[in-house]
Amino acid sequence: MELRIDHAVVARARSLATAIVEPVAAFIGAHSTVSVERAVLRLLGVDGVGRDDIPLPNAVLDRLDARSRSGGVARWIGRAVAESGEAPATLAPRIAAGELDLEDLKDVPDDAARGALAAHIAAGLARVATRRGERDHLLTRLPQSAPPLLYVIVASGNIYEDRAAAVAAAEAGAQVIAVIRSTGQSLLDFVPYGATTEGYGGTYATQENFRIMREALDAVSERLGRYVMLTNYASGLCMPEIAAMAALERLDMLLNDSMYGILFRDINMKRTFVDQHFSRMLNGYAGIIINTGEDNYLTTADAVEQAPAVLASQFINEEFAHRAGLPDEQIGLGDAYEIDPRLEDGFLYSVAQAQLARQLFPHAPLKYMPPTKHMTGDIFKGQLIDAMFNLTSVMTKQTIHLCGMLTEAIHTPFLGDRALSLENARYVMTTARHLGDEITWKEDGIVERRAQSVLSGAVDLLERVAEMGLMHAIEARSFADVSRPPDGGRGFDGVFARSADYWNPFEEALRQAHAEKALAR
Amino acid sequence: MSTLVKPYGDTLDDGAMQLSFTLPIEWSEAADEAARQLVAKMGFEEVAVAEGRRIASGFSFFVVYARTPVSADVSAISAPSVKTHAMSMEEIDAFIRERVRRKIRVAGACIGTDAHTVGIDAILNMKGYNGDYGLERYKEFEAFNLGSQVSVEELVRFTRDHSIDALLASQVVTQKGSDITNFTALGELLEAEGLRDRVILICGGPRVTNLLAAELGFDAGFGRGTLPSEVAAFIAHRMADRRAA
Numbered sequence: 010m011e012l013r014i015d016h017a018v019v020a021r022a023r024s025l026a027t028a029i030v031e032p033v034a035a036f037i038g039a040h041s042t043v044s045v046e047r048a049v050l051r052l053l054g055v056d057g058v059g060r061d062d063i064p065l066p067n068a069v070l071d072r073l074d075a076r077s078r079s080g081g082v083a084r085w086i087g088r089a090v091a092e093s094g095e096a097p098a099t100l101a102p103r104i105a106a107g108e109l110d111l112e113d114l115k116d117v118p119d120d121a122a123r124g125a126l127a128a129h130i131a132a133g134l135a136r137v138a139t140r141r142g143e144r145d146h147l148l149t150r151l152p153q154s155a156p157p158l159l160y161v162i163v164a165s166g167n168i169y170e171d172r173a174a175a176v177a178a179a180e181a182g183a184q185v186i187a188v189i190r191s192t193g194q195s196l197l198d199f200v201p202y203g204a205t206t207e208g209y210g211g212t213y214a215t216q217e218n219f220r221i222m223r224e225a226l227d228a229v230s231e232r233l234g235r236y237v238m239l240t241n242y243a244s245g246l247c248m249p250e251i252a253a254m255a256a257l258e259r260l261d262m263l264l265n266d267s268m269y270g271i272l273f274r275d276i277n278m279k280r281t282f283v284d285q286h287f288s289r290m291l292n293g294y295a296g297i298i299i300n301t302g303e304d305n306y307l308t309t310a311d312a313v314e315q316a317p318a319v320l321a322s323q324f325i326n327e328e329f330a331h332r333a334g335l336p337d338e339q340i341g342l343g344d345a346y347e348i349d350p351r352l353e354d355g356f357l358y359s360v361a362q363a364q365l366a367r368q369l370f371p372h373a374p375l376k377y378m379p380p381t382k383h384m385t386g387d388i389f390k391g392q393l394i395d396a397m398f399n400l401t402s403v404m405t406k407q408t409i410h411l412c413g414m415l416t417e418a419i420h421t422p423f424l425g426d427r428a429l430s431l432e433n434a435r436y437v438m439t440t441a442r443h444l445g446d447e448i449t450w451k452e453d454g455i456v457e458r459r460a461q462s463v464l465s466g467a468v469d470l471l472e473r474v475a476e477m478g479l480m481h482a483i484e485a486r487s488f489a490d491v492s493r494p495p496d497g498g499r500g501f502d503g504v505f506a507r508s509a510d511y512w513n514p515f516e517e518a519l520r521q522a523h524a525e526k527a528l529a530r
Numbered sequence: 531m532s533t534l535v536k537p538y539g540d541t542l543d544d545g546a547m548q549l550s551f552t553l554p555i556e557w558s559e560a561a562d563e564a565a566r567q568l569v570a571k572m573g574f575e576e577v578a579v580a581e582g583r584r585i586a587s588g589f590s591f592f593v594v595y596a597r598t599p600v601s602a603d604v605s606a607i608s609a610p611s612v613k614t615h616a617m618s619m620e621e622i623d624a625f626i627r628e629r630v631r632r633k634i635r636v637a638g639a640c641i642g643t644d645a646h647t648v649g650i651d652a653i654l655n656m657k658g659y660n661g662d663y664g665l666e667r668y669k670e671f672e673a674f675n676l677g678s679q680v681s682v683e684e685l686v687r688f689t690r691d692h693s694i695d696a697l698l699a700s701q702v703v704t705q706k707g708s709d710i711t712n713f714t715a716l717g718e719l720l721e722a723e724g725l726r727d728r729v730i731l732i733c734g735g736p737r738v739t740n741l742l743a744a745e746l747g748f749d750a751g752f753g754r755g756t757l758p759s760e761v762a763a764f765i766a767h768r769m770a771d772r773r774a775a
Contacts, residue, residue: 177586193643
């Protein structure tokens with residue numbers, strides 16, 4: 010059911026996205042952040058907490074002053090390993106406690122530091138590669154059902170309750186489980202440690218919580234004969250660290266947007282741009298599918314009006330993702346079914362937008378988000394709106410389908426709500442499975458015209474952004490009607506310029522792996 | 531005069547109701563019977579389990595119809611509405627010019643760890659909600675939207691530093707009563723700082739009712755579907771009343 014779209018306009022959109030991202034990429038290449046460095050430490054095996062429950066990656070990095078940090082934390086750890094012969098994991102508690110002063114090691118030659126760290130870098134990469142291999146193997150042995158992949162959220166605040174809910178949801182047909190994070194976590198400049206049972210609106214993302222959930226889902230995957238995917242959030246101030254943890258614990262998807270934190274959480278834009286890049290490099294290597302957050306443009310403003318902004322953001326997200334080495338198959342661009350149910354032909358507009366995204370990003374595992382804004386306490390009507398959303402998704406071949414909850418407006422889902430929601434989706438997607446293949450859109454009809462107007466609106470927006478530059482465009486309210494200054498917002502103090510001899514061994518290795526892969530293709 | 535009311539199925543006073551719930555047990559005929567007995571123990575009569583099925587291992591879902599023998603006396607209930615003054619933006623601006631005679635300073639925020647600004651944005655942002663403009667658009671309001679995850683302390687400090695007349699606290703996340711805890715903390719801190727009488731204190735969120743607001747000692751509470759003009763009209767009238775007093 011292809012819509013006729015002007016490919017020259019699409020090409021224009023992509024070249025604008027390239028022009029928009031280019032200068033930001035130059036900034037990214039010249040900077041690092043505290044969270045990037047902490048992710049490096051985690052990949053080198055540093056984990057756990059020290060005094061006052063401060064995570065060791067934070068405690069170790071805090072031991073370096075700004076100047077020492079600008080060369081990257083890896084070299085310092087390499088020096089310590091070269092001197093002591095011990096592993097980074099063993100050295101970290103001593104560095105954190107002040108028993109070992111990294112600055113004392115500044116005369117250890119670079120070659121020695123790099124050489125000493127080589128085995129630990131290889132080990133970190135191997136751990137990630139092994140987890141990726143496990144996933145590939147499991148997906149072959151325990152194949153998923155056909156997309157749209159039914160995705161549900163658990164959010165009790167207690168990882169053990171989440172685990173029970175996740176297993177029940179998987180049994181009821183869920184193919185992807187996302188553990189929503191506690192509401193405050195995006196603004197924490199550290200990742201909490203260990204299993205957690207207290208959280209508001211969600212459960213803390215910790216490596217142990219990841220492990221607990223992965224283990225439970227692996228068990229239920231075996232029982233059901235199909236692989237159940239696990240999702241969390243690489244967003245907020247600790248994007249790269251969460252990506253590292255997710256890679257080590259075989260998460261399958263991560264929410265990972267290039268601009269979401271800037272616009273909706275007031276996180277500094279420079280911090281976000283640098284962080285999203287390294288986290289996406291890791292996701293690329295780990296085989297993790299990213300989910301972008303364009304749905305947020307629609308929940309906060311009018312969905313009909315904002316459709317071009319969604320598309321423009323998808324092009325920008327795609328460009329940032331490509332630059333980080335993510336292949337199309339791992340770029341889950343977001344959209345949502347948020348049009349006012351009272352609007353005449355609103356369903357047609359939703360179909361037009363969803364189909365347009367499908368055609369413009371044919372290999373991307375598109376993430377389709379359910380209605381939230383117009384959901385009310387009337388759960389009966391809610392179930393009906395969700396059914397129309399389900400129909401749109403199956404018709405337009407969306408890949409990742411976040412199941413809408415009839416109780417969306419009331420509470421975080423009850424176990425029974427999830428089951429009803431999954432039944433709704435399974436029913437609609439079964440009964441209308443091949444509807445999309447049977448439809449030919451009327452030439453120049455409502456749907457086609459809508460798609461064309463969204464596309465041309467997106468190009469207009471991209472033109473304006475390209476002219477201003479992305480950072481200034483964000484300041485000038487080009488996205489989501491929110492203004493964020495380049496040096497404002499949270500986490501700006503954690504951004505720093507790389508020195509001439511900056512070294513991030515994982516970035517180096519991942520870039521090389523990506524180049525080799527591109528060459529092989 | 532009392533006005534007793536009961537749920538209506540298809541005949542006056544038949545008391546017919548529908549219930550649905552999940553039990554943490556594997557489905558069986560005994561599970562259906564357990565569901566029936568539970569509802570009967572709640573005092574319902576003629577309990578019929580219309581649907582009972584397994585939804586996951588160890589969990590069953592039920593849809594039950596039953597009749598209640600009890601009724602409520604509507605005439606004995608007072609639930610004050612805050613939405614009594616239906617006015618347009620122009621009318622409200624004119625009302626403020628005439629009756630308050632200065633701009634009203636309003637601040638709003640999602641308090642605590644809540645990051646969901648959809649409610650506060652709908653009321654304050656220029657754009658508004660459902661075709662009804664937000665307070666930023668009004669000529670006679672000076673509106674400050676402090677955004678998400680604002681601590682109670684920050685909000686109180688802002689209130690004092692900016693001589694705020696009306697304060698809007700929003701809570702979308704309600705898990706484990708966090709909304710009530712945060713609203714209560716805000717009321718208490720304003721009280722402690724001696725600011726409570728100086729501001730019109732309003733709470734909002736999907737679970738907020740005006741009755742709840744009254745219990746928390748707030749001046750008003752606005753729930754889901756509230757239009758900015760409803761909040762604006764309430765604030766304008768309350769300011770006018772204060773000026774007249």
